[in-house]
Amino acid sequence: MNQKRDDDILDIQDLKMYFPVTRGLLRRKVADVKAVDGVNFKLKRDETLGLVGESGCGKTTVGRCVLGLYRPTEGKILFEGEDITTFPEKKLREVRSNMALIFQDPYSSLDPRQSAGSIVGEPLKIHQMVLTKGEYRDRVEQLFHVVGLDPSMTDRFPHEFSGGQRQRIGVARALACDPDLIVCDEPISALDVSIQAQIINLLEELQDRTQGLSYLFIAHDLSVVRHISDRVAVMYLGRIVEICKSRVLYENPLHPYTRALLSAIPIPDPFVEETRERIILKGEVPSPLNPPPGCSFHPRCFMAIPECSQAVPPLRDIGDGHEVACIRV
Amino acid sequence: MAELLKVDNLVTQFKTESGLVKAVDGISYYLDEQEIIGLVGESGCGKSVSQLSIMQLISAPGEIAGGEVTFEGQDLLNFRANGPEMRSVRGAKIAMIFQEPMTSLNPVLTIGQQLTEMLQLHMKMNDDAARKRAIELMNIVGISSAENRIDDYPHHFSGGMRQRVMIAMALSCNPRIIIADEPTTSLDVTTQAQLLELMKDMVQRFRTSLVIVTHNLGVVARYAQRIYIMYAGRIVESGTIKDIFGKPRHPYTIGLLKCIPRLDEEEGTKLVPIEGLPPNLINMPPTCAFLPRCSYRLDKCAREPWPPLTPVNGNHFISCYADTKEK
Numbered sequence: 001m002n003q004k005r006d007d008d009i010l011d012i013q014d015l016k017m018y019f020p021v022t023r024g025l026l027r028r029k030v031a032d033v034k035a036v037d038g039v040n041f042k043l044k045r046d047e048t049l050g051l052v053g054e055s056g057c058g059k060t061t062v063g064r065c066v067l068g069l070y071r072p073t074e075g076k077i078l079f080e081g082e083d084i085t086t087f088p089e090k091k092l093r094e095v096r097s098n099m100a101l102i103f104q105d106p107y108s109s110l111d112p113r114q115s116a117g118s119i120v121g122e123p124l125k126i127h128q129m130v131l132t133k134g135e136y137r138d139r140v141e142q143l144f145h146v147v148g149l150d151p152s153m154t155d156r157f158p159h160e161f162s163g164g165q166r167q168r169i170g171v172a173r174a175l176a177c178d179p180d181l182i183v184c185d186e187p188i189s190a191l192d193v194s195i196q197a198q199i200i201n202l203l204e205e206l207q208d209r210t211q212g213l214s215y216l217f218i219a220h221d222l223s224v225v226r227h228i229s230d231r232v233a234v235m236y237l238g239r240i241v242e243i244c245k246s247r248v249l250y251e252n253p254l255h256p257y258t259r260a261l262l263s264a265i266p267i268p269d270p271f272v273e274e275t276r277e278r279i280i281l282k283g284e285v286p287s288p289l290n291p292p293p294g295c296s297f298h299p300r301c302f303m304a305i306p307e308c309s310q311a312v313p314p315l316r317d318i319g320d321g322h323e324v325a326c327i328r329v
Numbered sequence: 330m331a332e333l334l335k336v337d338n339l340v341t342q343f344k345t346e347s348g349l350v351k352a353v354d355g356i357s358y359y360l361d362e363q364e365i366i367g368l369v370g371e372s373g374c375g376k377s378v379s380q381l382s383i384m385q386l387i388s389a390p391g392e393i394a395g396g397e398v399t400f401e402g403q404d405l406l407n408f409r410a411n412g413p414e415m416r417s418v419r420g421a422k423i424a425m426i427f428q429e430p431m432t433s434l435n436p437v438l439t440i441g442q443q444l445t446e447m448l449q450l451h452m453k454m455n456d457d458a459a460r461k462r463a464i465e466l467m468n469i470v471g472i473s474s475a476e477n478r479i480d481d482y483p484h485h486f487s488g489g490m491r492q493r494v495m496i497a498m499a500l501s502c503n504p505r506i507i508i509a510d511e512p513t514t515s516l517d518v519t520t521q522a523q524l525l526e527l528m529k530d531m532v533q534r535f536r537t538s539l540v541i542v543t544h545n546l547g548v549v550a551r552y553a554q555r556i557y558i559m560y561a562g563r564i565v566e567s568g569t570i571k572d573i574f575g576k577p578r579h580p581y582t583i584g585l586l587k588c589i590p591r592l593d594e595e596e597g598t599k600l601v602p603i604e605g606l607p608p609n610l611i612n613m614p615p616t617c618a619f620l621p622r623c624s625y626r627l628d629k630c631a632r633e634p635w636p637p638l639t640p641v642n643g644n645h646f647i648s649c650y651a652d653t654k655e656k
Contacts, residue, residue: 054518055517162606192544193371193544193585193588194371194584194588194602194603195602195606197600197601198602198604200600201599220518222518223589223591223592226590226592226594250592250593260519261519263522264522265518265592266545266547266548267547267550267591267592267593268549268550268574268586268589269593270550270551271571271574272593278522281522284487284489
């Protein structure tokens with residue numbers, strides 16, 4: 001493993017995921033919903049990449065493609081150097097033991113009729129990670145311990161746990177097979193404010209303790225994403241519009257959408273709020289069924305010029321890994 | 330500014346099979362004319378129930394067990410919930426905007442029918458006048474080509490647009506107070522910003538007062554003048570936003586501010602979570618509800634009943650025995 005330390009765990013190349021819209025008795029295809037339309041990024045080992053955007057921007061679809069839950073329309077997903085989009089189902093299963101998913105809703109993502117212990121242990125059985133019953137029990141108890149749950153609670157059922165504890169169960173399940181990549185899809189948005197910090201800290205501690213664990217952290221809350229991520233990719237209508245280090249994102253956002261998104265999030269500090277730039281966007285996110293031509297943000301953009309509707313601006317590297325897709329910057 | 334609404338020692342409780350739940354346990358606050366206040370807390374802290382109580386929208390097994398709600402010189406709680414006096418206040422003089430723009434509109438009635446209903450009921454307008462006014466209101470809240478959209482059904486509208494309709498409805502009878510209960514929580518960030526700005530403009534333009542009920546401290550910091558922090562059915566701290574955010578004094582408020590990631594934080598900032606869980610409100614002990622999670626606790630806290638709100642500085646109040654100034 002050591003020689004692979006510095007390489008990318010994930011390399012996504014020109015990923016496209018179109019969902020057909022069908023109509024009529026013959027399910028004739030009439031259009032495509034371009035949920036993801038040409039996304040490129042890399043995720044290094046030990047790194048956390050945040051994927052932010054508003055609903056319908058395709059961030060969850062990217063996550064699902066990475067896990068092999070969707071077959072992309074086009075593009076490559078290199079996981080540990082191999083393109084998983086071409087893998088047959090059986091081989092995909094093997095790869096999946098090395099990746100995991102933490103879901104948004106800790107209420108619906110746990111089977112109410114399964115005990116907490118068997119929820120956490122199920123991946124071990126599926127991927128045949130343990131040989132004996134004793135080993136299985138030890139591993140489950142160890143996982144409970146790791147996420148800060150009392151191992152004596154393995155026989156309890158999900159309804160006996162609070163929201164925060166349920167999410168810990170979800171984290172333990174994700175860790176079961178000792179994955180290298182965890183896709184966290186809005187893992188804290190369903191939790192109360194004072195509980196969110198507990199889960200964020202847990203995820204950070206786990207990454208500090210585990211060698212080579214990477215997170216793809218998908219969320220709409222930019223302050224949370226910026227807190228946990230090393231780099232952040234901002235998505236709008238199926239494309240990445242800006243990708244940069246978390247620090248740079250707040251200090252020097254370049255894409256007008258990123259700037260609007262940042263300014264839309266109030267900071268809990270009236271002294272800071274007094275002097276902040278406020279950009280209130282006009283209109284709403286267009287339908288991905290019929291995106292505007294050129295830069296899909298141009299109808300709402302406060303910096304748009306006629307050229308913006310001509311062609312899709314590519315992501316340009318403007319130095320230090322800061323990439324932005326806008327012809328005006 | 331003159332005081333518009335004064336809530337005194339309001340108690341709302343729910344009698345459940347497992348015990349008595351005091352969802353709102355003796356809260357007092359006031360609202361001045363043309364003021365924006367924030368009521369902040371986590372789920373289950375009683376912030377929504379307190380507002381529903383003011384409107385007398387609590388149904389069994391819940392009941393308003395005590396307190397006074399003084400509005401325009403009268404105690405609203407003296408009115409029968411379905412009596413004509415309460416109906417002339419509810420929706421007209423005090424309007425409410427709910428969290429779910431998807432469910433708070435009736436799906437089988439057009440937007441126009443729902444907007445004009447209020448105008449006809451409270452303002453006694455005839456059909457034509459109400460329709461004209463409804464179109465005007467839709468224009469005011471930024472719904473373009475209102476003449477064509479007034480006969481659309483709620484499902485033709487996006488979430489943000491539906492919430493605009495809700496705002497139009499709330500404004501329709503020239504209310505003195507608008508209560509917005511998590512008005513933007515289920516919406517996208519940029520839409521949230523649009524709607525909050527709209528609400529702020531409307532409050533100024535129509536000279537109403539606004540109560541924002543939310544869990545989002547950022548929203549309050551940006552829009553409110555004063556805030557009340559609630560925990561387990563009580564107000565634990567109140568003051569101007571500069572008091573609360575600049576010099577928070579209640580352990581819960583201090584904890585809350587340390588556990589939320591800030592957009593402008595330094596790299597490597599660690600969050601300090603509030604350990605433990607919010608309490609179960611069934612048969613609460615008489616002591617401070619935050620005690621089990623509190624890092625400032627004193628021996629006194631476990632012996633004495635819940636501390637009353639006491640002033641620390643001018644208009645800044647906390648309900649705590651501990652000296653939190655030092656830390």
